[in-house]
Amino acid sequence: MTVPARRGGNSGSAIRVDLQMVADMVEPGSRVLDIGCGEGVLLDYLNSFKQVDGRGMELSMAGVRAAVAHGLSVIQGDADIDLKDYPSGAFDYVILSQTLQATRNPRDVLEQMLRIGRRAIVSFPNFGHWQVRLSLFWHGRMPMTETLTYDWYDTPNIHLCTIRDFTDLCAGLGIAVERAISLNSRGRARYDAGGRLANWLGEQAVFLLRRE
Template structure:
């Protein structure tokens, strides 16, 4: 099995054994496969991209083609122990409504995203005047699926406004975890575990 992306490794380590999970925007199913194999989780996926759905199916993973913006509404309340949205929040039309839906269908929700307030992004904009292309954001602004440039502080404000509890949070710089101190400036990626 291939190594998981750092944010997915954090999530995989925290999901309780034997739980029911929906991985929204599951990509090729790396997290689902790890959860099923290592944690004996009933993991299912939803993915918009047809080729990624096919890749999941080729791995024998249960996945449906669906859009997080509209299709989460079809799931019943509390259908899962965890709803996971990794590196997808910034691509949704209404991130606030998607987070609400995650917490409706899951007792807990993991949300991970790239932090657009990271110091390298700020420096690139300040000195170069252009949207950055980095290892973690590897494509030009006009090719990216990102439509909302969320920061750690923006996300904290959103969940506070909605009365959502942050059960745990992790911040990553490159592939390494860092302390929450000045995470809005220092973290390239953030992972939040949310509950009501």
């Protein structure tokens, strides 16, 4: 096994802790579609360290251009519109990191992901985190935290949810949770996101899902 030469992006260096959680769930040598891949940091990491057959989809053209210029297979596309084009079972993993809350129809996107992929990996900011709850409770304003950095009027996050909301949706759609991890605000300590405390203490959550 060889580690390919560095091609820009983020090869060889550390990636964001939530992306690391996602990457750890991916089996080496698998087929991966990363939706909302940005400039391709995660894809580049997966290519280099997991030798995946990786593809990306990104809404912003600036992100797409940067990713393709780094030698990654990335197209411009919209998770809400373009997932229907892909055939069923085309990928081992379909990844959606920190993007679910920005989609127009998260339920459809989730269903499409598990149609296209044998497994889906989803990470999102937890709106049930104690800081969010406290912020709304004390200040009576839309919460802004380290993960939720936008003002209410210009946020792309139009479908925020809590960990419990998300697990409820999965149950309703007949989606099995294989693994669930939540990260606290320092991104260090991890809780089983299925546990009772996770919805209070987890600032972000990462779920590995498969069809029932």
